[in-house]
Amino acid sequence: MLKALLGNLTAVASHRGWPRVEVDAGTWQAIGEALREGKLDLLGEWGDEAAVHCALFEPATGQLSIASIAVRADRVPSLAVFHPPAMRLERTIVDLFGHEVIGLPDQRTWLDHGRWATRAPLAAQAKSPQSPRPYRFLESDGPGLHQIPVGPVHAGVIEPGHFRFTATGETVVRLEERLGYTHKGIETLLRGQKIDQGAPIAARVSGDSTVAYSLAYARAVEVALACRPPQRAVWLRGVMAELERIANHLGDIGAICNDAAFSMMHAECGILREETLRTCAAAFGHRLMMDRIVPGGTTADLTATGKDAILALTQGLNRQFPELIELYDNTASLQDRTVGTGGVSAALAAEFAAGGFVGRASGRSFDARAALAYEPYDALPVKAVVRTEGDVDARVWVRILEVQASVEWLEAALRSLPAGPVLLPAIAAPASSVEATAIVEAFRGDLLAYVRIGPELRIERCHLRDPSWFQWPLLEIAIDGNIVADFPLCNKSFNCSYSGHDL
Amino acid sequence: MRRRLFKNLFNAPVTEPVTPGGPETLEAAGEALRGAISRHLGRSLAIREVDAGSCNGCELEIHALNNAFYDIERFGVRFVASPRHADLLLVTGPVTHNMREALERTYAATPAPKWVVAVGDCAAGCGVFAGSYACVGAVNKVIEVDLAIRGCPPTPLDLLRGLIWLLGRP
Numbered sequence: 001m002l003k004a005l006l007g008n009l010t011a012v013a014s015h016r017g018w019p020r021v022e023v024d025a026g027t028w029q030a031i032g033e034a035l036r037e038g039k040l041d042l043l044g045e046w047g048d049e050a051a052v053h054c055a056l057f058e059p060a061t062g063q064l065s066i067a068s069i070a071v072r073a074d075r076v077p078s079l080a081v082f083h084p085p086a087m088r089l090e091r092t093i094v095d096l097f098g099h100e101v102i103g104l105p106d107q108r109t110w111l112d113h114g115r116w117a118t119r120a121p122l123a124a125q126a127k128s129p130q131s132p133r134p135y136r137f138l139e140s141d142g143p144g145l146h147q148i149p150v151g152p153v154h155a156g157v158i159e160p161g162h163f164r165f166t167a168t169g170e171t172v173v174r175l176e177e178r179l180g181y182t183h184k185g186i187e188t189l190l191r192g193q194k195i196d197q198g199a200p201i202a203a204r205v206s207g208d209s210t211v212a213y214s215l216a217y218a219r220a221v222e223v224a225l226a227c228r229p230p231q232r233a234v235w236l237r238g239v240m241a242e243l244e245r246i247a248n249h250l251g252d253i254g255a256i257c258n259d260a261a262f263s264m265m266h267a268e269c270g271i272l273r274e275e276t277l278r279t280c281a282a283a284f285g286h287r288l289m290m291d292r293i294v295p296g297g298t299t300a301d302l303t304a305t306g307k308d309a310i311l312a313l314t315q316g317l318n319r320q321f322p323e324l325i326e327l328y329d330n331t332a333s334l335q336d337r338t339v340g341t342g343g344v345s346a347a348l349a350a351e352f353a354a355g356g357f358v359g360r361a362s363g364r365s366f367d368a369r370a371a372l373a374y375e376p377y378d379a380l381p382v383k384a385v386v387r388t389e390g391d392v393d394a395r396v397w398v399r400i401l402e403v404q405a406s407v408e409w410l411e412a413a414l415r416s417l418p419a420g421p422v423l424l425p426a427i428a429a430p431a432s433s434v435e436a437t438a439i440v441e442a443f444r445g446d447l448l449a450y451v452r453i454g455p456e457l458r459i460e461r462c463h464l465r466d467p468s469w470f471q472w473p474l475l476e477i478a479i480d481g482n483i484v485a486d487f488p489l490c491n492k493s494f495n496c497s498y499s500g501h502d503l
Numbered sequence: 504m505r506r507r508l509f510k511n512l513f514n515a516p517v518t519e520p521v522t523p524g525g526p527e528t529l530e531a532a533g534e535a536l537r538g539a540i541s542r543h544l545g546r547s548l549a550i551r552e553v554d555a556g557s558c559n560g561c562e563l564e565i566h567a568l569n570n571a572f573y574d575i576e577r578f579g580v581r582f583v584a585s586p587r588h589a590d591l592l593l594v595t596g597p598v599t600h601n602m603r604e605a606l607e608r609t610y611a612a613t614p615a616p617k618w619v620v621a622v623g624d625c626a627a628g629c630g631v632f633a634g635s636y637a638c639v640g641a642v643n644k645v646i647e648v649d650l651a652i653r654g655c656p657p658t659p660l661d662l663l664r665g666l667i668w669l670l671g672r673p
Binding site for chain 2: 113115116117118121152153155156157158159160180181182183184185186188189200201204205206207208210251264267268270271273274277287288290323327330331497498499502
């Protein structure tokens, strides 16, 4: 499909790695139709001053391409009109670039709440702001319906966002999300930075995925500049990425059970999570391993005791985690809450190309580590995990099995860790603009980074697409027909990022 | 489950034990905190956490305060769901323009006397997000701040030390 659509077009020379092709309106529409028919997965759509790009993956062949359409007279045709998962991405393009997306079904702003002193901040010429207008939520009308507005400040220690529930009695008939509260203007901040100054900003898009963001950013920069980090750094990055995954999955498993009022699992998983974070600090000098991965390698090598600390952690997990799995699996009152709750169909997971535990709990096996086999996973694959039930329970199980797969991977990786330096001494500046796209598997799912770098190694454009973009919309569907009291449970089983999404 | 409960009954707790003498130990810090809380507030300190635009790194470490190792509740510190129940607001993030009003309204809903603690480099001084069109900046640009705890993110122990300092002031 991808070959038939884009095969006879010449790839843009400045884009390294996967091909990027420039398409006309007819091909853009054909892409939209292929997405609608489920022949292609949309892995991202983002704006530029004079173009809109989309990343396309063909599951049948494993091919990936970037397609770009030129913006003419500030106008560009919509993909969302064919493929709803593109809706919020295109609303964001309108908010940040001010392009008019022709045919975009939802014309409301998304990240722009009318509170910035500017409009279209990424446009060649930023526009003067509009006065804030009330946000029109979708209408729900019928006897006995009532609305419950929640947020942006939530009851727990979590990120801000607004949920508008419409319920009849206890049953949710519609949930509408409104996000953008944590929008920090990251893509604008990145523009014009030198690549090394951009790294700490990219590392802070979503703190729980700081390793994955740094990795995606570093890989995109390295592919664009055609430089390869030392082998030891490649493996250390893998070790950090799996430690981050283990820590987050453990936290999530406990928190999901806690939202089903089973606090014992929360306490037990909290202990394992804390032990993981302490191991990260012992091995890499920071509990979340922030700023450890940079273009060209890693800033920190494993400490002298780091390897033993990680092996002690994995041994501890091998000993203690099976008991917790048994506890989860054999507690009927807990299973009663998680089994059958918050269902996402396989068809929807596929349509939205949902990554991570959301997709893999609903039969979509895509895992960037396997499907795109980037280093070091090309040499040492991770055991694949997939479930088909699509409920909260399945999302818990995917996490459980992924913790075990990551532990196994870590033990194997540490056995064969290559020696040598961890950072390239210098990265040469390009003669003219170069660009690249990278996709890595964060704990939530596939994370896309696109960079264009000019002479003097300055970033001309950097786009970072969180896995949550394709998961948040499914949460609205997962809660449909469930009771309001099960929302925290469903929400936690998704654990979408607000900051990563709002950017 | 019964087996696990039984085992836990006889296992030593992971909660950091009393280490006599060292002012740097968690237990010592916690005891100092408990003393300060009882001097100022009676028996407990109720905290409402407000994420005003953080990357969620600070939230992870604030969460950690509640795990079995730190177990901050044993010192009388409790996280509450409503600002109306709170003595102290723990605010994270470079305050974004989109969150400014929510933060102001949360502050207004908190009964006086109240404290505000800005947590993390962003809340203390906007961090790496300085200069963005989307950020107001440090928390003290929006509401009065009693203490800023720096770090990216500050460790659970840093957070605990900060609270002790605040409550121990004359």
